[in-house]
Amino acid sequence: MQHSSPSRTTGRPRSAAADEAILEATRAALVDVGWSKLTMGEVATRAGVAKTTLYRRWAGKNELVVDAVAVLFDELELPDRGSLAADIEGVVLQFASLLDRPETKTALMAVVAEATRDEPLRERIRTSIVERQKRLVLVGRARAERRGELPAPADPCVAAAAADLIFDVAAGAVVHRVLVSGEPVDQEWVRRFTALLVGGLAAAAD
Amino acid sequence: MQHSSPSRTTGRPRSAAADEAILEATRAALVDVGWSKLTMGEVATRAGVAKTTLYRRWAGKNELVVDAVAVLFDELELPDRGSLAADIEGVVLQFASLLDRPETKTALMAVVAEATRDEPLRERIRTSIVERQKRLVLVGRARAERRGELPAPADPCVAAAAADLIFDVAAGAVVHRVLVSGEPVDQEWVRRFTALLVGGLAAAAD
DNA sequence: CCAGTTACGCTACGACCCGTAGCGAAAGCT
DNA sequence: AGCTTTCGCTACGGGTCGTAGCGTAACTGG
Numbered sequence: 001m002q003h004s005s006p007s008r009t010t011g012r013p014r015s016a017a018a019d020e021a022i023l024e025a026t027r028a029a030l031v032d033v034g035w036s037k038l039t040m041g042e043v044a045t046r047a048g049v050a051k052t053t054l055y056r057r058w059a060g061k062n063e064l065v066v067d068a069v070a071v072l073f074d075e076l077e078l079p080d081r082g083s084l085a086a087d088i089e090g091v092v093l094q095f096a097s098l099l100d101r102p103e104t105k106t107a108l109m110a111v112v113a114e115a116t117r118d119e120p121l122r123e124r125i126r127t128s129i130v131e132r133q134k135r136l137v138l139v140g141r142a143r144a145e146r147r148g149e150l151p152a153p154a155d156p157c158v159a160a161a162a163a164d165l166i167f168d169v170a171a172g173a174v175v176h177r178v179l180v181s182g183e184p185v186d187q188e189w190v191r192r193f194t195a196l197l198v199g200g201l202a203a204a205a206d
Numbered sequence: 207m208q209h210s211s212p213s214r215t216t217g218r219p220r221s222a223a224a225d226e227a228i229l230e231a232t233r234a235a236l237v238d239v240g241w242s243k244l245t246m247g248e249v250a251t252r253a254g255v256a257k258t259t260l261y262r263r264w265a266g267k268n269e270l271v272v273d274a275v276a277v278l279f280d281e282l283e284l285p286d287r288g289s290l291a292a293d294i295e296g297v298v299l300q301f302a303s304l305l306d307r308p309e310t311k312t313a314l315m316a317v318v319a320e321a322t323r324d325e326p327l328r329e330r331i332r333t334s335i336v337e338r339q340k341r342l343v344l345v346g347r348a349r350a351e352r353r354g355e356l357p358a359p360a361d362p363c364v365a366a367a368a369a370d371l372i373f374d375v376a377a378g379a380v381v382h383r384v385l386v387s388g389e390p391v392d393q394e395w396v397r398r399f400t401a402l403l404v405g406g407l408a409a410a411a412d
Numbered sequence: 413c414c415a416g417t418t419a420c421g422c423t424a425c426g427a428c429c430c431g432t433a434g435c436g437a438a439a440g441c442t
Numbered sequence: 443a444g445c446t447t448t449c450g451c452t453a454c455g456g457g458t459c460g461t462a463g464c465g466t467a468a469c470t471g472g
Binding site: 115179 | 315331375383
Binding site for chain 1: 433438439442
């Protein structure tokens, strides 16, 4: 009667090694053939696994790819570089180089596109990728306040809205620059963008 | 010997009505079934046209959809609302409501994703959609300078880079807000975003 | 008016991928 | 041992792809 028990005690356990092999094979296949020509059968072959095993764990291509690329985003960090501007420049460059990797480049927009007509998938993207990276904004903001570069927000509700805004602006700008405009996120561009963002934050604080 | 003559003088001419019927059918199909379940056969049926006719004019689904949605972006305008901030708020709201339409929502990210592995498609998107809308940034900037809200840039090369930056920031932020974060672009958000952008522009002018 | 040229609608086709069902074997538990 | 669940494998109907071939329609130049 206990169908979705998190850890079942009886029966043969699922191979954790197969899990990682599948995700790794998915990333490799994304590099080689891209999103549109990626098939479940190919991933299964690459991972040395039966196609049915894939369908036992993921509903389809969308969910599989989300899980395969989500872990890559956890590499992002926010080392303390001494100033708000330097911190932003650092993380933006990290994010840009992550987006330059062929597996993320071809997969990210594709799953977002699919998610426009698939609410569960949208939720999966949110919890697996988006929400996890907002931590970077919060850490950066707290650090800037500690340095006295930004005033502490009066209303915590306003603070949350501001963090969301900054996240959308930063992530959106980099994604648009790389994938839509198709031009590089180089030192020069990052410098200009950071100046714009920091200037706007300072002005909004008044 | 003149294979790709722009207007051939001999033979039966292509039906312009069929062209429009196909693009219209493509948009309608996008609304109904979305990008991933959109098939060339279905579009042909809806348009009352043979499937082979589609392939005679477009190489595939990607190119067809780009042409089908590109015209929608030409609706964007930048009416003079008296101030830089008001102008930005107006066009951002327009862009957001355009992105809310199901046909653009599901198609835009999908073709961008495909374009990451298809250079000709990337070029087609650039010339058909992206470059055409940069006019809005240039018009807004010129208007702000005429009002005295922003100084005229010294170097025209710097001015072009600044325009590209503003375009990526504005378009990217709205797209990210709507499609990735999945939250609405309401009056409140637009107000905050515009304050951030205008503040940044003013600060960068120093 | 007629021959030449091109577009159109239709049908049929092999190739591929999908997602599932059914089977026997393997791997864990009590 | 006996039970339970996963695994690899094969096979299948259903769908889409992109193309080829055919006869017909539309338009042009002689």
